[in-house]
Amino acid sequence: MAVLLNLIFFLPPVLAAAMLRLPPERRNYTAVAGVGILTLFAVMLFFLPFEVRFAFPEALHLLFWAADIAVIGFFAYAGLRHRSMPVLLLALAQMALYLGVAGSAPAEKTADIVLNETARYMFLIINGVGGAIIIYALHYIQSEAVQQRRKNGFIALLFFFVGVMNMIVAANSIELFFLLFELTTLCSYLLIKFRQDAQSVENAKRALWMNQLGGLAILAAMAASLTAYETIYFDTLLSRANGAAWLLPLAFLALAAFVKAALIPFNSWLLGAMVAPTPVSAILHSATMVKIAPFLILKISGGFDATLSFLVALVGSFVFMTASLFALSKDYFKEVLGYSTIGLLGLMIALAAIADPLAHKAALFLICFHAVAKGALFLQAGILEKHYGVKYISQIRGLADRNPLFVAMIALAFGALTLPPFGVFLGKFMAIELFSQQMQSHPLFSVVLLFSVLGSVVLTLLYFRLLSNFYAKSAQSAGEGTAVDKRYFFPAAGLLAVLLAGAVLSFGTLGITQVLLPLLLLGTAGALVLLFRAKHIDRTKTYHCGEKEQAVLANSYFDFESRYMKRAQVLALVLMAAIVAGGWYV
């Protein structure tokens, strides 16, 4: 089993190296086969009946140490080269703190790698969804106007990213976690910078320094953990903490998670990542990067005391509501998806912060199904851009006439994010019950509940308001009447199929009727729309009250973002500062 485990860590980097060397045709076959094998491994590991723990040999630790120095050194170099003061300063601060902390690590060693149930779920997501996105990227990247060498590099980077993610979800040592956290920062920096125009470089720099802040928080957590609890291992730290007090290391780790999840006020890095090719957004939002945040909270929330747990949940639910509201003011399709990701990450974090097995299960549901749904939606956004030349919601108008199947797929993905019996719905459903439960012992949780309820309603509004544009009039865009390329279509359709099949998982929580009834209704609607042809019924034109001018349909926009963003950022920052400050004094 350890062999299988090591393969899931080390096969992706090997594949990445292969991507760099192989000619395009063979590169594609290798990539598809590689994704298949990785997904198979993930499924096999998922059914592993016991927990695996082991330590890496000493030589590898040396390598990790060197890699840490190299990554931080590279960040410093990037700061110099692109003249970014924050990047450079944060790199220097990280270097100083890292050298200080790494030198004083205790001799006591436990397992570097712990493979528990949460990690197994994450493996499925990372390799399954990440894999589908890589396959999609194989074709997508060929249409970018860059050298073949850089296209191969792009695919290689995606594989490397998947490998790093596989290891980060199993890491038990905070030091190793730090290295992998920095590597994900590095990957996202390089991916966002891929197009190398001024905007891309600017946004990549911002993503870099914000995530460096997260790295710095992890180092601070490590230092605090060393001084107060003499350990750099998650499991030892948690067993010594045991929910007794508000722990400074945990507060710092929570801060790192907030940055990684791009929660307001750190939202600009994830939204800035939209300048990169669409597969980058797809993979950042679904299988990798931001999912580290709720995962990390899940890992450490066992050590939270009631107040810390409440504060983290408050930050999460507050961001859930505000990010959903801000999404209402956006016209750029990917930006709308981006804000809704930030919002749902907030909800995941709010759930993960509650140390309760049911809350963990709900958070995992959300993590998994959000990954699949968002992955599918971003792949569809990519099809819109590449095939139809459409980026903005207001340009989408009338697409339903030209490709009803494609629009139905988008509708289904939105449905899977809101309606019973799908996974994301189930997560929200359980969230409301769990927050209600928490309220009884901790009345302030009522605020968390209110934020979550409002956030989830606003998201529903957002998705279906967006959908209206597909049916509205006056489309003026390319790609008229042609079928979407199969190499784009299949990864997106595949993810959607997983999403639908995922409804099976709700059987444990919902009753049989509760699962089957909405499926039956949705299925009937779908079947009738496809099959029902009323040949003998007369047709009529729509009614326009006798107006000759044909009105162009438009959405209403609510500009919450420019009015409330500052205030929301300050409020969220104050809450986050309170979390760290509380750890310091309590």
Next chain:
Amino acid sequence: MFEIIFVLSAPLLGGMLQGIERQLRARMQNRMGPPLLQPFYDMFKLIEKRPMIVDEAHTVFAIMHFLTLWAVVAMLVLGDNLLYVIFLHLLATIFLVIAGYSVKSVYSHLGANRELWVLAVYEPVLILFAVAFYLLEGSFSLQSIYSGQAHLFALLPLFAAMVLVALIKLGKSPFDAAHAHQEIIGGVEIEYGGVFYEFLYMAKWVEYIFIYTLFWLFAGSNLLLGIVLLAGVFVLLNLIDNATARIKISDLLKVGLIWGVGLAFINIVGLLYV
């Protein structure tokens, strides 16, 4: 057994209710009003008319809206999970919204847009309504609510918020902007005709049953209180409908969010401290 008959005859009962309602409103205005069975006479008229459709998908979504609402009432009356029932009701509304969007009609789109905006007002109240019962009964199980004690007096602010929701959902003045006939000529309804319009009509009847059953929950197992309560709400809603003029959709959103969600939330926080 009684429940099953009630569920199966829900559209009929809703139609009867509408008949009584039209009489009551007429009496309030010193009119005679149409006969009690007028909704059914209208139904036969619609069925006999020559059917016309805009397109198939549009028609299918209206039928699905009706069927889903009926299923919602079934789950509500047969005693499923209250929170789940409210989310299933969301599915029914979404079918209506998609129906509105699926044709190229300005008024239909306006109606669907407004349907979504008012959703943002009443859906939080409905969820908080479920949460209030969770706090009182310890679960979302409708069975225990039906057999439990009456909670009306612990939930008075929420009751007021639910009156607001009922006005919105049943399209009563002053909160009927979502399907205002004089403004947007019925909104989503506009593009339906003949027997297919009848499905939207019946959906409205089932919506009546849904809303009034939610009010029934306030009375728990107290049959007498339940009957008095429903009769009171019935008269109250029609009185408000008769006595007020429609407000703009933007004002509806403000009033709904501040008073509806506000009262419901205050009630819930109050429950935690009492």
